[in-house]
Amino acid sequence: MLSAVRFSRSGLFTGLLLGLSCITTLPALAASDSDPLTRSTLTGDWGGLRHQLNEDGIKFTGDYSGETAYNADGGLHRSARYSQNLKLGVQFDLSKLYGVDNAGKVQLTINDRRGNSASQDLVGNRLPIQENYGGLYTRLTELSYERSLFTPALNVKLGYMAMGNDLGGLDSGILCNFMNAGFCGHPLNMSGGSGWTNYPNAHLGVRVKYDLSPSWQLRVAAFNVDPESNGDSSRAWHLGPKHTTGTVVPIELVYKHAGELPGEYKVGYYYDNSDVQRIGSDDDVSGRGGHYLLVDQAVWRSPTSEGRSLHAFGQYSAASQAASPFSKWYGTGLVLYKPFEGRPHDTLALGYGRAVPNPRSRDVQQDAALANGAAFPNLDSAEQLIEFGYGYQATPWLTLRPNVQYIIEPGAFSGQDIDNALVMGLQVKASL
Template sequence: MPSPLRNRCATPHLLPGLLLGACCLNPSLALADDADLLDRPTLSGDWGGLRRELDTKGIRFTGDYSGETVYNADGGKRRSARYSQNIKLGVRFDLDRLYAADNAGVVQLTINDRRGGDGSGDLIGNRLPVQENYGGLYTRLTELSYERTLFTPDLDVKLGYMAMGNDLGGLDSGILCNFMNAGFCGHPLDMSGGSGWTNYPNARLGVGLKYNFTPAWQLRVAAFNVDPESNGNSSRAWHLTPKHTTGTVVPVELVYKRFDDLPGEYKLGWYYDSSEAKRIGSNETVSGRGGHYLLADQAVWHAQDLPGQSLHLFGQAAVASSAASPFTKWYSVGVVLQQPFASRPRDTLALGFGRAVPNPRSREVQEQTAQANGQDFPNLDNAERLVELSYGFQATPWLLLRPDLQYILEPGAFSGQDISNALVLGLQVKMSL
């Protein structure tokens, strides 16, 4: 039976969530000067100078809220709306400043809370979540890590309890989070779908290394524990140690960045999970699952008379194990226009297209099951496709409003169901607390 929370529509308990995040950061928020509210970088402000003083001493508090409301206007499973939200609170300890030491490192502590309803599961029936912040609806520890340089300023080491996707598998520029669908914002989803790869907010014990060959070239290598029984398990929300280790996932990533008038970022990555997994369509197991990916973000134009106005092209190509992953390929391309209007220096306009390919072996299993039950299998294409258009309106330095339009083609490609194409209207709200 679906949970009552998933059946709630878009009338959100938004205010309590916002007050929770704001009050955790600043109990005196209600006394803030209204004249300063629209200009400050964060909703809760400088706390009467305390926040800036702590930052100077090496203690930095951060907080973010995101709320995503979607309405399925046509197609899919049924018309209705869903709302989901994410609150992230963190504190960063700069040990160099705190102890007047050289290269003492940095400690990061982050907690996360998610609530809300599932637009894709309840309303559309597709694989690529139309709300990137839906999933894992509970409060959890998402990072407790230590980072410093080692032997040389060019080598950085980070270890602890963290999401491997924080530093690997995504574009550092953050350009893909100008979209609301999780297929764009974050990392290619076939990574986590077909291996022990974990993205935020799911965290694991691990260690990562970054080595700078030059300012433009960097190599990243990491190793993370694989623990499927703890993934998305609320009873493990505050447990750093694994419950049942099945193996280790090792990603390797080569990064190239351009820093000229047309900046760019390129990542070539490979990963391997040593865990055993069941071969799709068989009772046999395979030892190890892996994949590779290519990510790119390149500025192709900038206005000579309007600093900040530029056009970026991006692309993703990711391939996962065909033996054990239900999601074998992901491709996406798109454009992002920064500062679309001279009077809106921090706004963005984004258009993207993505294609997610199910494993043919999974499709064979679905067809065989339908035939065994005397049912007809729908005439499906071979992929779920996504078109998304969004506009990021930076209302204040701390408040972003993002009207969003998504069109999902063949939502039932992964489930083997005949579901009509869906038109989804959305609004994303982001706040720096």
């Protein structure tokens, strides 16, 4: 089945991975004091070099994710698809490097994606079954500078980066206990209906965080909108804008509380001043925006087992009715941390999501079908997703996440009558 997976190859990609493999793996093999089953990263401490560099102000990071999905029933075809993401980064702590207080940090990140899409090839649905699929090439994903300004409460970051790294998602990371991109990351109608960009798509911008109190924080940003650069491999190493259409400005209020049952709450609004075509019309609409609410709340904590707790999450997002093909997203679910006494770092996750297509898009599809003399299917007008998964922490650096996804009405966005799909998946994550 996996023979159906096809990879594009290039000299740049092969050379880059070969070089990085040599750099990261060989020192690890020389580190006799590090047990590969207990160390925090796959490549270890590089014989002490990694720790020393970190102490000096140079921190290397890396992670790999591989996602295999098999369509067992419904959808378009019975088969499997595999996709992968490799991220390598280095952070320079300028205060440590130069002995200057509050000199800030520089972050450099390179990303590479390969593989094939189960959603496109096997199911025909809109919400990506593999969250790491998309933009299948090597690219620069961040070159930024960050520091506190005037007061420790004010933090500023600017440069080339993805908006979604700092806004629009839950900081707790609860949503990445799932493999479907409908949960893991950000409500997809943000990026589907505006200039909002999520990793690995990056643009020039600035982000400001201000701590109003220990529990409250305000986040504001401004990013260049250049839609033609998203997914364009010829722009993989170009920081500057080429086809700017405008600026997108998000503002986000964050509330976090600690205690016996901690929680995180976010409410946000964003506006993109680009002129875009109105759906179902030849006219342009000036500006498009949206709003969102995100919640992660602990609802139970074991009085006898340290670390065992149950969290509930919720997502709501609404986008521009005039220009977004995807008007609303609703998501909710539960994550149980430490489901078994002997598995302190495992998780059990169940989520439900509902993605609502814009009625304007549905009208355009129906008119096109009628014009061609074809019947338009009687759809419920929303793609729905149920995902159940178990996160098995095999080692401190390796997580295996078998999961089951049930896609209801996969053709809601394409206007096709496609049978509901049952997808079996496995996600592998490794810290390098």
